[in-house]
Amino acid sequence: MRRDFETQQRTFPTSKVESFLGNPGVRRGSPIFPSSVEPYPEENFESYLFRVAERNGVPTIPEVMQALHLPPRRTYAPNEHEEICFRLDYRLRNLVPIEPVPSQHKAMFAGQWIRVKHLTTFATRLCPQCLAEDGYGRIGWKLVPLPVCDRHGTYLVDSCLCSPNRTINIRRPCYSECECGMDLRSIASYRASAEARSLASLVIGRLLKQPVGDADHTLTGLASIPREISCTELLDIIVVLGCMDPKTGKLGPRYGSPPSELKSNIAQFERAAQILANWPESLLPSVRVLIAPTAFKALSWSDPSDRHDKTRRYLDSALFKWIADAQSRVLQENIRWMLQSLGAELVRGQACSH
Template identity: 25%
Template sequence: MLYKSAEHIDQQLIVLKEKNEARELAAMHRMHAANEVPAPPTINLLIKTKLFPWESLESLLFRVSTLNHLSGISILQRALKLPDNGVMSIQRHLQLGVALGHELKTLSPTIPTLMSKSTIRLQGHLLPVKHLAISSYRVCPHCVEEIGYGKSYWSLAPFSVCEIHKCMLIDSCAACEKPLTATRPAYDRCSCGARYSKMSSTDCSEALHEMSSIIAAKFTRQPITYSGHFYPDEVLSMELLDVLELLAFLAALSEDPGTTYLDLNRKVVSLKLCHRRCKKATSALLDWPNGFHRLLASTRSFRSYNETAATVYNSISHVIGAIPAGTQRKWCRFILSGVESFLNNRKSWSHSSY
C-alpha cells in the first residue's frame, strides 16, 4: 500500500515538473516574441543620387523620389513603413541605406535618430526632442531656387531665419496656406501647384540674422564668420546645446510661474511662434545685461512698497527655480550672472520694455 502511494506521488511530481517546464517554455517564447522586431521592408530604388552637405533626410527623399518618377515621398514612406513623426530607430539606418544607395557612415548622420524618449541624434548632435521640429517642414525659398535642396538645421526650433539670405523660412504655402507636408508632389511644389521657390519671403533684422548664423555655424561646426557682434562673447563661445537651451529659457519667461514652467517643457514647432519666441530671446541678449534686466523686470510675479533686493529676488524666484539645480552648463552660469547684476541694480527693478 505504501509502495502504491509512493508511486502515485512520483507520478504527480513528474506531472508537476512537466507543467512547470511547459510554463517556463511558454514564458520564454512570449519574451522572445515581445522583443522580436520584425524586419522592415526593403526597397532598392533604381536611380540613386549623392547626398549634399548638411542636407536633410526629407530633402534627400524628395530628390530620390523625383528621380524615380514617384509622386512625392508619401508613397516611399508607406512602402518603407517610415514613422510619421520623422524620427527613426537605429534599425532603420540599414533599410534607408539600401533604398537610397548610401553607405551608413554617410547617411546615418542625416537621419533623425531616437536615442531615448527625450533625445534625438542629428548630424552628430545629441539634442532634446523639444528643440527639433522634425514632424513639420520648413524651406527657404531662395535656397530651394538656388541650390535645390534643404538643410538639416532648418528643423532646429529657434532657427527661423535663413543665415544666407537673411529672410524668414516658410512652413506653409503663400497661395493656399496649406502647411508643407510629405504629401506634396515635390520638394518645391505645393499640392495646389504653387512653387515655394517663387514665393516672397520676409526680411529680418540684423540681430535675428546673426543668431541664425551662430546656430548654423555651431550645427555645422564651422567658425562664426558673421561680424555684427550683437551678442556677448559668452554666447558666441557656447556649444550648440547651450545656445538652444538659453534661447528656450529666455523665450519661456513670464510673470506667471505656471506659464513659464509649461513653456519650458513644451515642444514648439509652429514657425511663426518659433520666430516670435526667438525674437523675444534675442532681444534679451542685446545690450547685455540691460536687455536681460528689462525681461526680468517684466517677469516679476509681484511688486511691493519700499522694495529691497530680497523682495525682488522673491518676485523672480520662479525664474531662478527654472534654472537646473547644481548644473555646470555654461548658459546657466551666464543667466545667473545676469540675475546677480539685476539684483544689484536698483534702477532695473521697475524698468521694462516687454
C-alpha cells in the same frame, strides 16, 4: 552651381517601379529602389526623399515612406536607421538627420547631440531663395527654434499662398512645387532683424561646427559664455529667453519645449535675439520683479531660482548659472533705481486705495 532636381531624367518608368515595389520576393534589408540617389551636402531627409521619388518615378514621398515602413517622426532608432540605409543607399549614412537615436530625449544630428524637441517632423519649412539657388533643402530648416535662413537673413516659410493657414503638404508633386501647382521658390520671404540674422548665423555655425565669425560681436550676451557652447545649448537659451514675459520677467520654457508653429518661433527667436543683443540690461524686467510689494505693503525679496524652477530643470546648470549671475549683476547695478521706482508705485497704490 544650381542643382534643379525636378528636371533630372527619370531612369525607370513608373510601371516598372510599381511592379518592383509590389514584388513580394524583395528581401527585407536589400535595396528597394532600382536607382540610388546620393545625398547632397547638408541636405535634409525630406528633401532627399523627394529626390528618391523623383529619380525612381514614384508619385509621392508618402509612397516612398510606406515602402520603407517609415513613419513620419523626428528621429529613428538604431535598427530603423540601419534598415533605411540598406533599403535606400549605403551612402545614406552620411545623411545626418537620421543618425541613430540611443536616447528618447536627444538625437545625433549633424554629428552632435540635439534635443529631440528641437527637431521638426516632416513639416516643411524652407527658404525660397536657397531652394532656387540649390534645388534642395538644408538641414538647418529642421531646427524648430530656428525660423531664419542664415544665408539670406530672411524668415523661412511653411505655407503657400493657396492656403496661408495650412502648412505645405508633403503629398505635393515635388519638393519645390505646391499641390496647387505654385512654384515654392517664388514665394516672397521677409527680412529678419539684424540681431536675428546674427543669431541664425551663430546657430548654424554651432550646428556645422564652423569657425566663429563676426556675428558674435553683435550679440553681446553670448560673449560672456564659453565659445564652445554646443548647438543644442544655444537652442535651449533661445527657447528660454524667447519665452521671457516682458512684463513679469518670468523666464521660459513653457511646457519645456519650443512651439511647433513657425509664427510663434519667429516671435520667440526675435525676442531672444534682442535680449542677447542688449545683454545684460535686457534682463531688467526679470530682475525688477525680484523685489516686489507684499500684501502687507512692504518690499520683499524673491529668489530667482524659485521663480525659474522650470528653467533650472531645462537648462544646463552652467547656463542657468550664467543667467542667474547676469541677473545678480544687473540687480546690483540698478538696485537703488528699482527700489525708488517700486517705492513710488507703492505710494501711488496707497493713494489710490483711499
